Amino acid sequence: MTLLEAIILTVITASTPLLIAAIGELVVERAGVLNLGVEGMMIIGAAAGIAAAITTGNSWFGVLVAILAGMALSLVFAALVLGLAANQVAAGLALAILGLGLSGVIGAPFVGVQREGIGKIEIPVLSDIPFIGEILFHQDLFVYASVALTAGVWWFLTRTRAGLVLRACGENHAAAHALGYRVLRIRLLAILFGGGCAGLAGAYLSLVYTPFWTSGMTSGRGWIALAIVVFASWLPWRAAVGAYLFGGLTILQLHAQSAGVPLPSQVMAALPYLLTIIVLVVIMRARRGGAAGPACLGTPFVPDR
Amino acid sequence: MRLVMEKRSETPLWLMVVSPLIAVGLPVLAAIIMFTLLGKDPARALYVYFIDPISDSWGLQEVAVKATPLVLIALGLAVCYRANVWNIGAEGQFLLGAMAGGWLAVITHGSTQGPWLLPAMMMLGALAGACWALIPGVLRTRFGANEILTSLMLVYVAEYLLDYLVRGPWRDPGGFNMPQTVIFEPEAVLPLLMEGGRLNIGTPIMLVMVVAFAILMGRTLKGFEIRLVGEAPRAARFAGFSEKGLVLTVFAISGALAGLAGMLEAAGTVKQLQPGISPGYGFTAIIVAFLGRLNPVGCLVAGIFIAITFIGGENAQIMLRLPLDATRVLQGLLLFFVLACDSLLLYRFRFVREARA
Known part of the structure; x- marks a missing residue:
C-alpha cells in the first residue's frame, strides 16, 4: 500500500461519520427544524452502540441499538419543539448536554x-484492481451506506413528491398546512431520520473508528x-464535499x-x-450574507x- | 377530540410561580427513576444530592463558591439570549479570562507588587473574555456567520490554547513537569471574607453584578433596547436601534462577565492555571440562565440551585459511587423541563371536539 493510498483510506474513515450525521441534519433542516443536538445524539449512539455490542457480542446489533438510541433522543427533542413549540435553539442545546451526560452514564x-471493530468487506475481483480497488471496493459497510444515504436523500428531496412536501414545510409551513399537509407529522419523521443518522454516525465512531469507549469521544x-x-x-452532494473536506483536513x-x-x-489539534x-466565514462572504x-x-x- | 394550543393573551400569576417549581420537581422525579435503575437507594441519593451540601457551614460556603462563576456567566448569557443572540461559547470566554488574569499573576511572580495587582487582573480577565466573545460577534455582524457554531468552535480553540500555555511557556519550572503554572503569590490571590473560611471576595462581586444587571435590564434604555431587539426586531428597527451594535454589545457584556468569572476562579479557588480549571461552568451556565428565566435575580436563585447539584454530584460520586455524568443528565433534564414549562406559560392547551366537515 502506498502512502497516498493510506492517506486516502484514513480520510474516508474520518469523513464518513461527519457525512452520515450531516446528511441526517440536512433533512431535518430542510423540513424547517434546527436540531442543534447532533453532538448529543451522536455520542449517545456511540455509547449505546458499544454497550449493546459488548453485552450481546454482536456488532450489528450494536449498530441497530445505536440508531434506535439516536432516534429515541431525537424523539424527546421532537416532543419539546413540535409538541410544545419550544425554542429550538435552547432545546437543541439541552439535547446536546443531556446526550453527553447520558452517554457517560451508559458508557x-x-x-x-x-x-x-467491524471489519471491511472485500468486493471480489473489483478490489484486486490496483489503487482504485483498495480505495473503492475494500471499505466497511458504513462507507457505502454514507454514499447511498447521500444519493438517496438527494433523490428523495429533488425527485419525489414526498421530498417536495418536506421542503415545502421548511420553506413555508403555513402554506404547506393550508394545502392540507401535516406539517408536524412530516417534521417529526424528519427529526427521527436525523436522530437515526446521528446515532449511526456515533456507532461508526465506537464500533469502527476507535473500537472502544472513551467519554466525550x-x-x-x-x-x-x-x-x-x-x-x-x-444540498446533499455539497454536504459530501464538505464532509470530505473536513475529514481531509x-x-x-x-x-x-x-x-x-x-x-x-x-x-x-485546534486547526479543524x-x-x-x-470556512463558515468564507462561505457566508461568498453568499454576501444572504x-x-x-x-x-x-x-x-x-x-x- | 384533539389537543390544540392557543396563545395566551396573558399569563396568570400563579402559573409564573408554579412553573419553575414543576420544572424542578419533574427532573427530581426522573432522577429518582435513574437512581433506582442504577441500583442506588433513591432516598439516600436525593439526600446526598440536595440536603447534604447545605447541611453545614462548610457546605454552604462551598455552594456559594461554586455558584459565583455560574451566576456571573449566566447573567451575561441571559442578556445575550434576551436579545436573541446565541452565545454558547462562554466556556471559552471563561478560560480566556482565567488566562489573561493568570498571565499577570505569572509574570509578576516572585516580585512584590502593590494593591493594584488584583484589580488589574480583573480588568484584564474581563477584557480578554470580551475580546474572545467579540470574535463570533463580529463574524456574525460582518459576514453573517452563525454565532452558535463559531462561538462553540472557539471553546475548543481556547482549551488547546490553555493546554499549550501551561505545558509550554507558562509551566512552573519547579512543578515536576506537571501541566500547571506556579501557585500565585498571596497578592494575586483573592482575599478571603473570613479567616479559615472558603468564601472569597468573588461572591460579593457576583452579588453586586446581579443588582447591577437587574437595574440594567429592568430600568435602563439599554435594557429595553436589548429586550426589544429580541422580542420584536422589526419594531426595534423602526425605533432606530442598531441591531449590529447591539449584537456586539451583548457579546462583549457576556464575554466580559465570563472572563471575569474565569479570572476570579483562577485567582480565588484554583490559585494557579491548569487545564482542568473549569468543570464545564460555561456550559452549565446556559442551564442556569434558562432556569432563571433569563432574569438576573432568577439567575442568582438558579445558580445556587445548580451549585448544590454540582456539589451533591461530587459527594454522590464519592459516597454512592454514582458516575459524575449522572449530574449532567440531571442538569440536562432540568433544562428540558424548564423549556417545556415555558411553553405552558405561553400557550394554553385545550381539548376541542373535531368539527365534522
Whole structure:
C-alpha cells in the first residue's frame, strides 16, 4: 500500500461519520427544524452502540441499538419543539448536554473494554484492481451506506413528491398546512431520520473508528456536522464535499504532526475548529450574507385548527 | 377530540410561580427513576444530592463558591439570549479570562507588587473574555456567520490554547513537569471574607453584578433596547436601534462577565492555571440562565440551585459511587423541563371536539 493510498483510506474513515450525521441534519433542516443536538445524539449512539455490542457480542446489533438510541433522543427533542413549540435553539442545546451526560452514564461500565471493530468487506475481483480497488471496493459497510444515504436523500428531496412536501414545510409551513399537509407529522419523521443518522454516525465512531469507549469521544464532530450543513447550502452532494473536506483536513493535520511540522501539537489539534470558523466565514462572504437556508428554519409551527 | 394550543393573551400569576417549581420537581422525579435503575437507594441519593451540601457551614460556603462563576456567566448569557443572540461559547470566554488574569499573576511572580495587582487582573480577565466573545460577534455582524457554531468552535480553540500555555511557556519550572503554572503569590490571590473560611471576595462581586444587571435590564434604555431587539426586531428597527451594535454589545457584556468569572476562579479557588480549571461552568451556565428565566435575580436563585447539584454530584460520586455524568443528565433534564414549562406559560392547551366537515 502506498502512502497516498493510506492517506486516502484514513480520510474516508474520518469523513464518513461527519457525512452520515450531516446528511441526517440536512433533512431535518430542510423540513424547517434546527436540531442543534447532533453532538448529543451522536455520542449517545456511540455509547449505546458499544454497550449493546459488548453485552450481546454482536456488532450489528450494536449498530441497530445505536440508531434506535439516536432516534429515541431525537424523539424527546421532537416532543419539546413540535409538541410544545419550544425554542429550538435552547432545546437543541439541552439535547446536546443531556446526550453527553447520558452517554457517560451508559458508557461508564465499558471504559477500557477493547473489542474487534467491524471489519471491511472485500468486493471480489473489483478490489484486486490496483489503487482504485483498495480505495473503492475494500471499505466497511458504513462507507457505502454514507454514499447511498447521500444519493438517496438527494433523490428523495429533488425527485419525489414526498421530498417536495418536506421542503415545502421548511420553506413555508403555513402554506404547506393550508394545502392540507401535516406539517408536524412530516417534521417529526424528519427529526427521527436525523436522530437515526446521528446515532449511526456515533456507532461508526465506537464500533469502527476507535473500537472502544472513551467519554466525550465525539469531540465536537456533531457540531462540525452542523457547520457542514451550512457549508453545503443544504444540498446533499455539497454536504459530501464538505464532509470530505473536513475529514481531509483532520487527517492532514495528523500527518503534518507525524512529519514533524515545527508547530505545537495543540495548534494542530485546534486547526479543524479554526478551519470550521474560517470556512463558515468564507462561505457566508461568498453568499454576501444572504443565507440560502430554508425560510422557516428554526421557527415553531402551531397549527390553528 | 384533539389537543390544540392557543396563545395566551396573558399569563396568570400563579402559573409564573408554579412553573419553575414543576420544572424542578419533574427532573427530581426522573432522577429518582435513574437512581433506582442504577441500583442506588433513591432516598439516600436525593439526600446526598440536595440536603447534604447545605447541611453545614462548610457546605454552604462551598455552594456559594461554586455558584459565583455560574451566576456571573449566566447573567451575561441571559442578556445575550434576551436579545436573541446565541452565545454558547462562554466556556471559552471563561478560560480566556482565567488566562489573561493568570498571565499577570505569572509574570509578576516572585516580585512584590502593590494593591493594584488584583484589580488589574480583573480588568484584564474581563477584557480578554470580551475580546474572545467579540470574535463570533463580529463574524456574525460582518459576514453573517452563525454565532452558535463559531462561538462553540472557539471553546475548543481556547482549551488547546490553555493546554499549550501551561505545558509550554507558562509551566512552573519547579512543578515536576506537571501541566500547571506556579501557585500565585498571596497578592494575586483573592482575599478571603473570613479567616479559615472558603468564601472569597468573588461572591460579593457576583452579588453586586446581579443588582447591577437587574437595574440594567429592568430600568435602563439599554435594557429595553436589548429586550426589544429580541422580542420584536422589526419594531426595534423602526425605533432606530442598531441591531449590529447591539449584537456586539451583548457579546462583549457576556464575554466580559465570563472572563471575569474565569479570572476570579483562577485567582480565588484554583490559585494557579491548569487545564482542568473549569468543570464545564460555561456550559452549565446556559442551564442556569434558562432556569432563571433569563432574569438576573432568577439567575442568582438558579445558580445556587445548580451549585448544590454540582456539589451533591461530587459527594454522590464519592459516597454512592454514582458516575459524575449522572449530574449532567440531571442538569440536562432540568433544562428540558424548564423549556417545556415555558411553553405552558405561553400557550394554553385545550381539548376541542373535531368539527365534522
